[in-house]
Amino acid sequence: MNPIRKRRVFSILFVLLFSVSGISLILYSLNSNLDYFFTPTELKDRNIPSEKRIKVGGMVLSGSVERASSKISFIITDYENSVKVVYEGIVPDLFKEDSGVVVLGVLRNKTIYAEEVLAKHDENYMPPNIEMNNDN
């Protein structure tokens, strides 16, 4: 390879290395701030000031959903720790026990008073009658 082109290759590699290390440093320092939500364990480990709006995500503990008129309460768990959520309003169609959920709200007396409840689904896609097909 001729020297001019060699120099170009090196300068490209240099710029690439520079931008990669720069971005990695930024991402590394921002790391936890880039998380979209806290898990109940992270919530327990950190001292979150009350009245601060936070997002908490995890699974809806089965058997924990209680509905009373327009109010709904349930427990979010990451199977290590869990936190109670109280919400008034309509939950998304995909909200159900044993499936993912992300709530936005304030923490008061170990209970989250949610303003928003979002459903988080996983990457699995399959037809509803898949178990039946397996039995046959």
Place this chain on the structure above:
Amino acid sequence: MFNFAFNSLYEALYMNGHGLYVWSVVILVFLSLLGFFIGYTIKIKKIKDKLNEPN
């Protein structure tokens, strides 16, 4: 595997309430593709005509 998933045309359009979301995305994608294909065809034709003009 190749069974029609719906019982009627109406059901296929309605999709248990999700039809609006699904079909609007279908329209978005088809219009975008169509627009780009037509757009580039016209652009190429225009510049070809211009190059063909005797100077």
Place this chain on the structure above:
Amino acid sequence: MIKKFIHQFASPKTYLYQVDRFYSYIFLFSIITYIISITWGLLYTPEDFVQGNSYRIIYLHVPASFLSQSLYIAMAISSVTYLIWRVKLAAYLVIAIAPIGAMTTFIALISGSIWGIPTWGTWWQWDARITSTLILFIMYLGLISLHNSFSNHEKADKLLSWLVIVGAINIPIIKKSVDWWSTLHQSASITLTDKPSIDPVMLYPLIGSITGFFGLVICLVLLSSKYQIFIREKNKSWVKDYV
């Protein structure tokens, strides 16, 4: 040797004649594949056990997202080729791909938003995947407007290529965002290493729709690069012979 080969193969003239030769075959193959796969996915696959019918948006959203990243990678490869070997065709390709990349990213964002309404219960959240895809969209728009603002094409080509290479860092970030951070967006259903977590009856039309969309987008890139060649080489004698 390499240089001679690249310059011969990548001469805009040879490229243009090859495009004309293969364009209609690629177009025909991809439009048939795409329409069959979309019809199959939208009407002939069973609904999803969790999401019901709204999951069918996957057949439009995933191909667009996949292409939005692939096109950027193609731009980055062209940029490197241009910067090292000064192949003009590569520079034309960079600016030819940008608007199409912007279009696919736009489709990915909008279809994702629409999909989010019935499933997540929101149309927009600032999670890592969605935000990094928005950044990709802004980058495409920025590259296009930057190129338009230059009157000196060669200067624009060089600056654009450098910026494309620097911005390429966003691609692995988009790809890995769902693994590195907690996001509302679920992780990938199809990966190279693991068994897909999507049932075969839904997977086959998805692969078909990705293939078809890929082909259609390649056709758009061919048209767009043809246009760029005309714009940039309009004073060359072979172009006058061609048209």
